Amino acid sequence: MKILAVDDDPVFLELLLRTLRSQGHADVTTAGSAREALALLANAQRPFDCLLLDIQMPEINGVQLCQAVRGLEVYRRTPIVMITAMSGKSFVDDAFTAGATDYITKPLDRLELKARMGMVARLHDERQRMAVLERQTAPNASLPEFRVDFAAPLLIPGVDRAFEYLALENYLLTLGIKRLYSVGAFAINIENADLIFSKTNAAAFVNMLGDVATAILDGLKTEQVMLSYAGGGNFVILVQRNFSIDVEELALMIDLVLGDFESIYTADRIPMPRIRIGELVRGSIFASTRPTRILDQAIETAQPKAAGKPGTRGLAA
Amino acid sequence: MTPLRQSLVPERPGSAPREAVAPGLAAIQARFLELICDRVLVFETLKKDLEANRKPALALTRIADLAHKIAGVAATLGFPHAGELAADVERAVRDGAAAGMPALQTWERVSPTLEQFLDELESLLDD
Structure with missing residues (x-):
C-alpha cells in the first residue's frame, strides 16, 4: 500500500x-x-x-x-x-x-x-472493487463479473455526499458515548429492495441506490447530514441532535425526485423503489452499549414487518 | 473498530526522568531533545513578548502550536510527564481563545503551567 x-x-x-x-x-x-x-x-x-x-x-x-x-x-x-x-x-x-x-x-x-x-x-481493497464497479456501470460498459452482496454496505458511486458506512461507524466511535448525545440517526428503508435486487443486475441495482440517495439528500434540504448505505436496502442518515423530520414531507419530496426517473424504470422493467422512513433515534450519554448502536436502532425502526434478505447475486443474471 | 490503547512506552504519571525506549527510537529521541533545546529558547522569547505585552495573542498561539508538537510525541519517546504538561499548556491556551478571553488574561492562567512545563523540559535536557 x-x-x-x-x-x-x-x-x-x-x-x-x-x-x-x-x-x-x-x-x-x-x-x-x-x-x-x-x-x-x-x-x-x-x-x-x-x-x-x-x-x-x-x-x-x-x-x-x-x-x-x-x-x-x-x-x-x-x-x-x-x-x-x-x-x-x-x-x-x-x-x-x-x-x-x-x-x-x-x-x-x-x-x-x-x-x-x-x-x-x-x-x-473494497475501493478497488468499487472502481471496477464504476467502470462497469458506466454507459457502454462491457459485461462485468462484478457481484453485489445485498446485505453488505456499499459506497454509492457518483453521490458526492454519501459516506462509507465504516466512516460513519468510525465517526460515532470517535465521538464516544460521552459526546453521542449531540447526534441523532434515522434510516430509510427501500421496502422492495429485495424485489429490485432479484429483477435487475448489480449495476442497475447500484444505480437505483444512487437515485434514492440523491432523492433523500435533495429532500432533506440541509447539508448538515451524513448519509450512508448500510446494505439490505437501508440508508442511514446521521444528523445533529436538534434535527427534526417531517416524515410526510420528506417522503413526498423523495417520491417527487424519484418520479423523474419513473419512465426509465418502466422502460427497463425495474420496479420503482418504495421508501419507508424510520424514527429519529437520538444518542444518549446513559447508553452503556457501543456508540454505533444508534445506527442499528435507526435501521430497526425503518424495517417493514417481515424483511427478507436474499443472498449475493451477480450482474449477468 | 475496537479502541486500542497501548503506548510504545509504559505510562508513569508524574515522572520526570527519561524512560527507556526501544532501540530504534533512540535516534528519534535524540533528535527530539535537540529540538527541545531550540524550543525552550523560543518559549522563553514568547514569554518575554507576553510579559512586555508585545502581540500577546500571536505569542499565545505560537506557544500553543509548539506545545501541540511536543504533546504529540513526548509520551511515545519516553517523556510522558512532559507530554501531559504540553497538552495542559495547549488546552489552556485554546480554551481561553474559545471562551473569548483577552490574551493577557489567558496568559495569567497559562503562565504557571508553562513554567512547570519549561522546568520539566529543562530537566530532560539536564539528564
Whole structure:
C-alpha cells in the first residue's frame, strides 16, 4: 500500500514512518506541509492508496487539505486518516465532514495505528472493487463479473455526499458515548429492495441506490447530514441532535425526485423503489452499549414487518 | 473498530526522568531533545513578548502550536510527564481563545503551567 503521511513536525513524521515500517508498510512518503503534500499528489505517477494527515498545520490545515484532496477525482475515495492531539468534537466533525475516513489521536499508539491501518487495507481493497464497479456501470460498459452482496454496505458511486458506512461507524466511535448525545440517526428503508435486487443486475441495482440517495439528500434540504448505505436496502442518515423530520414531507419530496426517473424504470422493467422512513433515534450519554448502536436502532425502526434478505447475486443474471 | 490503547512506552504519571525506549527510537529521541533545546529558547522569547505585552495573542498561539508538537510525541519517546504538561499548556491556551478571553488574561492562567512545563523540559535536557 502506497502511503502519504503529512505533518509539520519532523519528529512525529520520523516516529510515524518508523512505526509504519515496523508494521510492514514499506512504501511511505512524508510531507512537511499541505502544499508539499498537494505537490506530491499532483506529481505522483501512481496514486497514493492512503493518506495520514495531521490536523493542525500552519497555512493550510489538515481539514482543509482533506477537502482539497477529496476534490481531486483520483482521491475521491482514498482512505484518509486524520491524526492529531486534538479530539474536541468540532475537530472530529470538521474532519469527517471534509471527507476523512477515520481519526486517531496523538500520542501515537502502535496497536491502535496497526488496527486502523488494517481497516484502511480492507477499505483499499473494497475501493478497488468499487472502481471496477464504476467502470462497469458506466454507459457502454462491457459485461462485468462484478457481484453485489445485498446485505453488505456499499459506497454509492457518483453521490458526492454519501459516506462509507465504516466512516460513519468510525465517526460515532470517535465521538464516544460521552459526546453521542449531540447526534441523532434515522434510516430509510427501500421496502422492495429485495424485489429490485432479484429483477435487475448489480449495476442497475447500484444505480437505483444512487437515485434514492440523491432523492433523500435533495429532500432533506440541509447539508448538515451524513448519509450512508448500510446494505439490505437501508440508508442511514446521521444528523445533529436538534434535527427534526417531517416524515410526510420528506417522503413526498423523495417520491417527487424519484418520479423523474419513473419512465426509465418502466422502460427497463425495474420496479420503482418504495421508501419507508424510520424514527429519529437520538444518542444518549446513559447508553452503556457501543456508540454505533444508534445506527442499528435507526435501521430497526425503518424495517417493514417481515424483511427478507436474499443472498449475493451477480450482474449477468 | 475496537479502541486500542497501548503506548510504545509504559505510562508513569508524574515522572520526570527519561524512560527507556526501544532501540530504534533512540535516534528519534535524540533528535527530539535537540529540538527541545531550540524550543525552550523560543518559549522563553514568547514569554518575554507576553510579559512586555508585545502581540500577546500571536505569542499565545505560537506557544500553543509548539506545545501541540511536543504533546504529540513526548509520551511515545519516553517523556510522558512532559507530554501531559504540553497538552495542559495547549488546552489552556485554546480554551481561553474559545471562551473569548483577552490574551493577557489567558496568559495569567497559562503562565504557571508553562513554567512547570519549561522546568520539566529543562530537566530532560539536564539528564
